[in-house]
Amino acid sequence: MTTGQPSPDAIVVGGGIIGCTLAYELQKRRIPTLLLEQGQIGREASWATAGIIGPPSGEDLPPHRADLAERSQKRYEGLFQSIAQDTRLDTSYLRIGKVLVAFTESEVEMAQARVNWQINHGFQASWIEPEDVREIEPTIPDNILGAYYTRDGGGLTGHRMTEAVADAFRNIGGHVMEYTAATGVLLDNDRVTGVDTPDGPIHAGIVVLCAGAWTRFFGPSIHRALPVAPVKGQMIGVTPESNGSRPRHVTGTISGGYVVPRVDGTVAVGASLEHRGFDKRVTARAFDHATTLMRKVSPALLEAQFTSAWAGLRPGTDDDTPIMGPVPGCKGLWISTGHFRTGIQLAPGSAVLIAEAVATGAADPLLEEFSLERFA
Numbered sequence: 001m002t003t004g005q006p007s008p009d010a011i012v013v014g015g016g017i018i019g020c021t022l023a024y025e026l027q028k029r030r031i032p033t034l035l036l037e038q039g040q041i042g043r044e045a046s047w048a049t050a051g052i053i054g055p056p057s058g059e060d061l062p063p064h065r066a067d068l069a070e071r072s073q074k075r076y077e078g079l080f081q082s083i084a085q086d087t088r089l090d091t092s093y094l095r096i097g098k099v100l101v102a103f104t105e106s107e108v109e110m111a112q113a114r115v116n117w118q119i120n121h122g123f124q125a126s127w128i129e130p131e132d133v134r135e136i137e138p139t140i141p142d143n144i145l146g147a148y149y150t151r152d153g154g155g156l157t158g159h160r161m162t163e164a165v166a167d168a169f170r171n172i173g174g175h176v177m178e179y180t181a182a183t184g185v186l187l188d189n190d191r192v193t194g195v196d197t198p199d200g201p202i203h204a205g206i207v208v209l210c211a212g213a214w215t216r217f218f219g220p221s222i223h224r225a226l227p228v229a230p231v232k233g234q235m236i237g238v239t240p241e242s243n244g245s246r247p248r249h250v251t252g253t254i255s256g257g258y259v260v261p262r263v264d265g266t267v268a269v270g271a272s273l274e275h276r277g278f279d280k281r282v283t284a285r286a287f288d289h290a291t292t293l294m295r296k297v298s299p300a301l302l303e304a305q306f307t308s309a310w311a312g313l314r315p316g317t318d319d320d321t322p323i324m325g326p327v328p329g330c331k332g333l334w335i336s337t338g339h340f341r342t343g344i345q346l347a348p349g350s351a352v353l354i355a356e357a358v359a360t361g362a363a364d365p366l367l368e369e370f371s372l373e374r375f376a
């Protein structure tokens with residue numbers, strides 16, 4: 001260890017929502033943890049995110065992904081309470097529910113299947129006939145066949161939530177180093193001993209890679225592929241001038257695409273899905289996608305003042321499923337990434353799965369479904 005640096009038992013690499021919630025859960029289990037972030041906490045995908053959380057779309061997910069999403073959503077309330085005890089920072093969460101409209105018969109079927117799945121799994125959800133939808137969400141146009149509606153969940157501002165978790169982690173004794181990149185994993189034969197940084201090595205017997213879209217760059221240091229790739233998402237922010245044109249709920253189509261009211265009065269609209277490597281430039285495509293969506297689900301927003309546009313890189317995998325668990329052949333090395341389009345949603349459940357396995361040495365069988373081994 002370099003002089004002046006902490007001597008943690010665990011190092012979490014990556015200060016996005018996945019790394020921060022995991023570091024917090026490890027520290028809560030009395031494992032002294034260091035969180036390393038190459039830039040600032042919560043400034044990558046977890047900043048660009050739409051930040052929607054809520055009951056999972058379990059009807060169209062494989063059972064293990066539905067299980068993780070269900071556990072995460074049920075865990076969120078507890079996480080908010082825990083954070084509130086450990087920090088004064090606001091998580092920015094708006095518990096406003098979600099309305100997703102259906103325009104075609106197949107979308108009606110999809111929406112009704114979602115309602116049934118969620119009710120069967122203990123969530124609140126209902127199907128709303130077209131004549132009743134505008135009572136719940138007056139900004140939606142008339143030409144719809146009905147809507148899925150839930151009062152559960154809502155939206156949060158990703159970087160504020162991530163900063164709040166990181167601050168809670170600090171306040172219970174965790175250590176955060178920003179502007180410190182891990183440049184590789186250190187191994188002694190098949191056992192992890194820490195990470196390298198430009199300022200020298202930092203040693204720990206447990207390292208967890210939560211570096212989002214950048215995780216694959218650790219592959220060479222452990223002599224194996226970490227198949228995570230960036231998937232660009234662009235959004236725009238608008239500020240409605242009247243309350244009448246501001247959606248009351250997270251609003252969208254059942255097939256995807258959302259407008260998300262935020263605590264600062266803006267509404268986030270998007271998001272695109274693009275394979276452009278590590279290119280984070282905002283392009284005209286952000287507007288193309290957003291205006292099409294607003295025209296469909298919330299046309300009054302087309303008159304709202306444009307305030308910002310942004311892009312971020314989701315951590316994608318070949319099967320759109322996170323990679324979580326121990327890294328085979330490297331004792332003490334773990335990975336939690338690849339949460340793609342639902343990393344905010346899945347963060348609490350993912351953090352608990354890994355933290356419990358690290359703390360107790362007994363992994364929940366669910367973790368096996370997310371193993372890196374499936375790409376071997």
Ligand SMILES: Cc1cc2nc3c(=O)[nH]c(=O)nc-3n(C[C@H](O)[C@H](O)[C@H](O)COP(=O)(O)OP(=O)(O)OC[C@H]3O[C@@H](n4cnc5c(N)ncnc54)[C@H](O)[C@@H]3O)c2cc1C
Nearest residue numbers: 014016018038045046049050052182212233342343344345
């Ligand atoms: C436009 C958009 C909309 C989205 N909407 C939603 C949504 O509504 N709901 C939802 O659940 N999800 C949504 N997502 C997905 C979600 O935001 C991501 O899945 C989630 O933020 C991923 O979190 P992460 O911590 O893995 O990655 P990141 O937030 O990208 O964090 C990874 C961190 O690792 C750091 N890092 C990388 N390499 C190193 C290194 N060598 N050393 C130290 N640090 C390193 C990076 O700087 C970064 O801060 C959206 C994403 C985008 C882009």
